[in-house]
Amino acid sequence: MTRDIREGTAKLGDLRFRILDTAGLETTAEPNSILSRTAGLTAAVFQKCHTVLFLVDARAGMQPLDADVGKWLRRYAKSLHTVLVLNKAEGIHSDPSGKLLAVMGEAHSLGFGEPVAVSAETGEGMTDLFDCLQRLLGKAEIHVTDQEAELQFQDADSESSVMDSMTIPLQLAIAGRPNVGKSTLLNALLREERVLTGPEPGLTRDAVRVGFDYKGKQVYLVDTAGWMQRSKVEGLVALGAMHARRNLMRAHIVALVLDAEEISKAKSSMRHSEAALARWVTQEGRGLVVVVNKMDLLSGKDSAAVREQVIRAVSEEIQKILPQVDGVPLVFVSALKGRGRSAIMNRVFESYEKWCTRLPTAQLNRWLAKVMSRRPSGVERGHGARIRYITQVKARPPTFVVFVTGSGRIDESELRFIASSLKEDFNLSGIPLRVLQRSSEDVR
Numbered sequence: 546m547t548r549d550i551r552e553g554t555a556k557l558g559d560l561r562f563r564i565l566d567t568a569g570l571e572t573t574a575e576p577n578s579i580l581s582r583t584a585g586l587t588a589a590v591f592q593k594c595h596t597v598l599f600l601v602d603a604r605a606g607m608q609p610l611d612a613d614v615g616k617w618l619r620r621y622a623k624s625l626h627t628v629l630v631l632n633k634a635e636g637i638h639s640d641p642s643g644k645l646l647a648v649m650g651e652a653h654s655l656g657f658g659e660p661v662a663v664s665a666e667t668g669e670g671m672t673d674l675f676d677c678l679q680r681l682l683g684k685a686e687i688h689v690t691d692q693e694a695e696l697q698f699q700d701a702d703s704e705s706s707v708m709d710s711m712t713i714p715l716q717l718a719i720a721g722r723p724n725v726g727k728s729t730l731l732n733a734l735l736r737e738e739r740v741l742t743g744p745e746p747g748l749t750r751d752a753v754r755v756g757f758d759y760k761g762k763q764v765y766l767v768d769t770a771g772w773m774q775r776s777k778v779e780g781l782v783a784l785g786a787m788h789a790r791r792n793l794m795r796a797h798i799v800a801l802v803l804d805a806e807e808i809s810k811a812k813s814s815m816r817h818s819e820a821a822l823a824r825w826v827t828q829e830g831r832g833l834v835v836v837v838n839k840m841d842l843l844s845g846k847d848s849a850a851v852r853e854q855v856i857r858a859v860s861e862e863i864q865k866i867l868p869q870v871d872g873v874p875l876v877f878v879s880a881l882k883g884r885g886r887s888a889i890m891n892r893v894f895e896s897y898e899k900w901c902t903r904l905p906t907a908q909l910n911r912w913l914a915k916v917m918s919r920r921p922s923g924v925e926r927g928h929g930a931r932i933r934y935i936t937q938v939k940a941r942p943p944t945f946v947v948f949v950t951g952s953g954r955i956d957e958s959e960l961r962f963i964a965s966s967l968k969e970d971f972n973l974s975g976i977p978l979r980v981l982q983r984s985s986e987d988v989r
């Protein structure tokens with residue numbers, strides 16, 4: 546119902562852009578028809594814009610008016626990028642009823658591509674929105690000079706503004722509580738490698754990042770607490786990453802550092818904040834590598850037994866916290882002694898490659914036919930629904946859609962079976978993976 550058009554600077558991760566609220570689209574007394582007066586105002590706003598976020602309500606499900614707005618956008622926002630955003634979708638990837646995922650399928654039928662599920666209230670899904678906008682905004686992103694003082698749009702029309710996400714090199718965040726050894730680890734990693742500084746290829750021109758070249762592959766480090774500025778004078782200082790979720794959005798892979806000595810003394814191997822971070826990383830579809838540091842401190846006469854105990858405790862705890870991921874990579878290192886560097890980087894790249902996997906539809910469907918025939922008896926067959934085919938709709942993280950026909954939906958246990966079989970047969974365990982279903986009913 547907002548009449549005034551509000552405008553402000555938006556921050557999402559490290560993206561900065563102008564955001565304009567529209568006048569809102571009111572309807573006339575006639576059912577589902579958009580009132581021309583407010584539509585005119587909104588169309589005028591579009592003249593200034595590059596991208597439209599088309600918001601629909603996940604809790605209410607698709608309404609006839611959503612389809613009207615879709616049609617209207619196709620007509621009046623033709624030259625803009627439209628991103629379909631499914632709001633109020635908190636808990637979508639852990640919702641046992643699958644209702645929200647079903648709405649996601651319906652939303653897809655609006656014809657604006659894969660919807661981005663978010664919760665404006667809890668902040669869930671903002672990472673997906675970030676990924677999407679990062680690609681779309683490209684050169685249209687605002688150039689922030691002095692603490693947001695001067696805002697100016699960079700010229701949006703030189704070259705293509707849509708970037709292939711595959712051109713963005715691996716972004717790695719090193720996260721953990723203070724004193725677990727993040728800076729020591731970072732220094733150990735950087736000491737051995739050719740350090741890359743300067744504007745990162747393909748991203749905001751003025752963003753200077755630190756990165757390195759590992760066996761010919763580029764890695765950029767996500768600055769989770771402003772250590773880069775400080776590092777000039779005092780070496781790389783600790784990242785207070787627990788408070789830096791927003792910056793973590795940029796990360797593709799998060800290395801969560803734990804302290805082995807503390808684990809050997811504590812009852813549980815992960816503190817609440819560490820478990821919360823691990824869950825958040827997975828929920829946001831990022832890869833997680835757990836690094837247990839300070840293994841050198843587990844010495845003394847029972848050191849072998851203590852090491853065993855630490856290794857077992859961390860593996861069990863991670864499995865308990867993230868049962869759906871299966872096999873989160875764990876590395877046991879000593880940053881101080883420089884031990885375990887390549888183990889970390891190998892796990893990081895393995896996860897990153899899995900995370901970027903794309904499987905061709907034909908191959909997937911040959912696989913599906915085989916896998917469904919070996920479905921165990923405990924897996925429920927759908928209620929009036931039958932699987933027609935499967936396709937991978939996106940990578941980073943791999944996201945699959947199972948198309949079903951019939952009046953119902955396939956059972957959650959069947960979707961879980963498909964997800965675990967995908968992991969097993971295509972070597973995709975240890976990273977978050979999404980399997981959604983879409984019914985022919987959604988595309989009426």
Ligand code: GDP
Nearest residue numbers: 723724725726727728729783784839879880881
């Ligand atoms: P941060 O706050 O997580 O960045 O932690 P720091 O890297 O500043 O390390 C905290 C303390 O732990 C420092 O005194 C380090 O020397 C020490 N430390 C870091 N890594 C190791 C390790 O692998 N073994 C041992 N024994 N000490 C470590």
